[in-house]
Amino acid sequence: MKIGLLGFGKTGKAVANVILQNKNFQLQWVLKRSTLLENRNAAEFLGVDSEDSGLIVSSASMTVPDLLDKHPVDIIIDFSSDSGIHTYGHYAAERGIKIISAVSHYKEEELQLLQELAAQTVVFWSPNITxxxxxxxxxxxxxxxxxxxxxxxxxxxxxxxxxxxxxxxxxxxxxxxxxxxxxxxxxxxxxxxxxxxxxxxxxxxxxxxxxxISRDAFGNGVLFVAGNLTDKTSGLYNFEDILLPYFSTN
Structure with missing residues (x-):
């Protein structure tokens, strides 16, 4: 399963570190605003022994449509900011790319956008994804x-x-x-x-x-969610939707 990651701050780096070490997922790229580290390899930068490319891309140098066409992914994981969803949401939904957002706070405008995108693709949002x-x-x-x-x-x-x-x-x-x-x-x-x-x-x-104990917990949470979204159809999901079946006594 190919993954694109938005955000490469402290938490984003920890999430990338976990993805790179998991053989069931491939980190295709990391998208960030600044050109710092542009065209570097995330695995190399983090010191992780991985075959994944993990190409670090700047939104100042490449548009989101070009990125998605040149480096297609199955899932976009968002650890950026509340405005991040506006930069890639519609492009991802049009291509049927699943969206996992772990942004802590969204305003009403962003929540409405999530609902719109969920009509086209699988959208998951949790303020805390551990x-x-x-x-x-x-x-x-x-x-x-x-x-x-x-x-x-x-x-x-x-x-x-x-x-x-x-x-x-x-x-x-x-x-x-x-x-x-x-x-x-x-x-x-x-x-x-x-x-x-x-x-x-x-x-x-x-x-x-x-x-x-470590921000790596967010990475583990992301992969747990990703694994549980594989059979889901278009819609807006949260952690309760994923956990509820595990609480069944049958």
Whole structure:
């Protein structure tokens, strides 16, 4: 399965590293805005022994249609910004290329665009694409269903430079009917990402915690999603759509 990757920051590099080491997927190219590292090989740059080309391409030098025609892929993975989907979305959908977006925050305009693209191809979006944190969300929703009146506290911790409330924490809050203003945020050092949901019962406490030890976890999540989208038809999917069949008792 051939993959194109948008974004080559800290997380994008970690995701590329994981893809390059997986024999079931081939990283065809990495698209970034600047010309820095242009025409370099991602595997060589990251020090990974891989046969994949992983060509680093700049959007300043090559248009997206040309890139998709010269270096066709089955899936585009987006770790860029909220505006990234506008640069490639329609071109990918027209070619039937699956889209996996792990962008943390989208405005209403981008969410509407995802819906439009989903009419033509498979589109997946998750603010946090790690398998562990989405399992936490799934389990939290089950517990809330069992005990709807339980007290719930959400705590999210990230690296010092991260702006705003974590998109994952916001998604957890929405799923559990907790006001976003009640989310407790910690910004310190180089914390990759930690989310904790505390359920306060009268005589007991249940804590569900997920902590990303390495950004490679995002790469593992991406490949888990990609593998579970192979048989999907056009539509907009999220992690719940993928995880629900695994919770079947049959």
């Amino acid at each position: 398998l562990g944190v989405n399992y936490l969300l799934f389990a939290a929703k089950f517990l809330k269903k069992i005990a709807p009146d339980v007290d719930i506290v959400i705590v999210e911790e990230h690296f010092k430079e991260k702006d705003g409330i974590s998109g994952t924490a916001a998604k957890i809050a929405e799923a559990l009917d907790v006001e976003k203003s009640e989310i407790n945020s910690v910004r310190a050092g180089g914390i990759v990402g930690k989310h904790e949901v505390v359920f306060g019962f009268p005589y007991q406490t249940v804590r569900l915690t997920h902590e990303s």
